[in-house]
Amino acid sequence: MMPKIMDLVADLHLHTLASGHAYSTVSEIVHLASAKGLQAIALTDHGPAMPGGPHRYHFGNLSVLPEVDGGVLILRGVEANILDSDGTLDLPEIYLKLLDLVWAGLHVPCLQPSTRSINTRALLNALDNPYVDGIVHPGNPEFVIDEEAVVQAAKEKNKLLEINNSSFLIRRGSKTRCA
Numbered sequence: 001m002m003p004k005i006m007d008l009v010a011d012l013h014l015h016t017l018a019s020g021h022a023y024s025t026v027s028e029i030v031h032l033a034s035a036k037g038l039q040a041i042a043l044t045d046h047g048p049a050m051p052g053g054p055h056r057y058h059f060g061n062l063s064v065l066p067e068v069d070g071g072v073l074i075l076r077g078v079e080a081n082i083l084d085s086d087g088t089l090d091l092p093e094i095y096l097k098l099l100d101l102v103w104a105g106l107h108v109p110c111l112q113p114s115t116r117s118i119n120t121r122a123l124l125n126a127l128d129n130p131y132v133d134g135i136v137h138p139g140n141p142e143f144v145i146d147e148e149a150v151v152q153a154a155k156e157k158n159k160l161l162e163i164n165n166s167s168f169l170i171r172r173g174s175k176t177r178c179a
């Protein structure tokens, strides 16, 4: 049966204990995903620049996990932190190329918000990285951006822009920016 539009079929932005600010193990997440009938999950812990985040070896070793467990496809990923306006990520290419899903995002502990044009440049340059599949929570009001330019670039490069429902709770003001 085809899923209804609002049926969740996959959760592609997840943190495990390894991120330092989440509380579940991989096996707890897989069990829950299986119980909820999800077809796929992506393990996307933060890159190493996040305080409390994992060492880069975490990402190099993800291949030890099964590809499918409990009927759930397990994608290996990262929520990489953008470190500067050049779009530099906190995980080098040798690790990025091992992964199924690479999110990139702006996070205050890793990069201070700047002007609209510099924040936007950081996202546009990150989108230029061939390993980056998409941008997380671009609606975050802490980083003022040229939304039109980011949406246009993502569309041209066929990349993802996340509408993050957790942001609606923890990043006040995200909802109106995502509407």
Ligand SMILES: [Zn+2]
Binding pocket: 015, 019, 021, 046
């Ligand atoms: Zn996080």
Ligand SMILES: [Zn+2]
Binding pocket: 079, 105, 107, 136, 137
């Ligand atoms: Zn994030």
